[in-house]
Amino acid sequence: MPDAALKDKLRGIIAEVSEVDDIPDETPFADLGIDSMMALEIVAEVERTYQLSIPEEELKDLTNFTKVYMLVRGKLADAAE
Amino acid sequence: MTYAVRVQYLDTDQGGVVHHAAYLRWLEAARVELLRERGIDYRRFELEVGKGLPVTEARVRYKRPARFDDLLRVETWVPLVNRAKIRFDSRIWRGETLLTEAEITCACVLLSELRVCSMDARIREAFEERA
Numbered sequence: 001m002p003d004a005a006l007k008d009k010l011r012g013i014i015a016e017v018s019e020v021d022d023i024p025d026e027t028p029f030a031d032l033g034i035d036s037m038m039a040l041e042i043v044a045e046v047e048r049t050y051q052l053s054i055p056e057e058e059l060k061d062l063t064n065f066t067k068v069y070m071l072v073r074g075k076l077a078d079a080a081e
Numbered sequence: 082m083t084y085a086v087r088v089q090y091l092d093t094d095q096g097g098v099v100h101h102a103a104y105l106r107w108l109e110a111a112r113v114e115l116l117r118e119r120g121i122d123y124r125r126f127e128l129e130v131g132k133g134l135p136v137t138e139a140r141v142r143y144k145r146p147a148r149f150d151d152l153l154r155v156e157t158w159v160p161l162v163n164r165a166k167i168r169f170d171s172r173i174w175r176g177e178t179l180l181t182e183a184e185i186t187c188a189c190v191l192l193s194e195l196r197v198c199s200m201d202a203r204i205r206e207a208f209e210e211r212a
Contacts, residue, residue: 036196036197037165037166037188037197038199040165040188040199043163044163047164056198060198
């Protein structure tokens with residue numbers, strides 16, 4: 001999947017779950033009002049959408065959009081190999 | 082899963098009908114019984130696993146009143162369980178009359194830290210194939 005398309009899709013997932021329209025790249029989720037419960041819902045939806053598994057220990061690092069994007073991009077690349 | 086409730090006097094309010102908060106207790110009792118039916122003793126789950134299932138959202142529609150000494154039936158099932166949450170849906174009946182509908186969503190937390198964690202695998206396994 002092209003990077004732009006992946007970013008758009010991820011931003012859409014995060015926006016839908018969090019009901020926050022604007023998801024900047026680097027703004028901490030906490031500053032957007034995305035709490036730990038919402039973050040877990042986002043992860044669950046990302047896992048479902050891309051058939052990925054994100055271990056518990058990686059969750060705490062997903063604090064902004066770029067970190068989610070980098071993680072998902074890496075896992076999709078691993079899966080494609 | 083069906084849980085039977087006999088309305089007690091203390092469940093009612095000054096208007097002579099069941100107070101809206103009483104339904105939440107019955108919904109909780111029905112959830113605990115549903116967990117038990119699926120092999121999860123909730124008390125042991127909290128003590129031995131160290132996790133809990135706090136309510137994060139409660140939607141209740143009160144359609145008809147119940148009164149003292151009514152015998153009610155709480156039907157509860159799980160339509161959704163995933164990494165983030167489990168939802169228990171319920172209908173409360175008096176005979177063939179539907180009194181109340183509810184959707185209760187619970188997260189999973191580590192009790193020692195009161196921190197949200199992924200839904201415990203035992204809970205997911207107990208309900209996932211049926212959700």
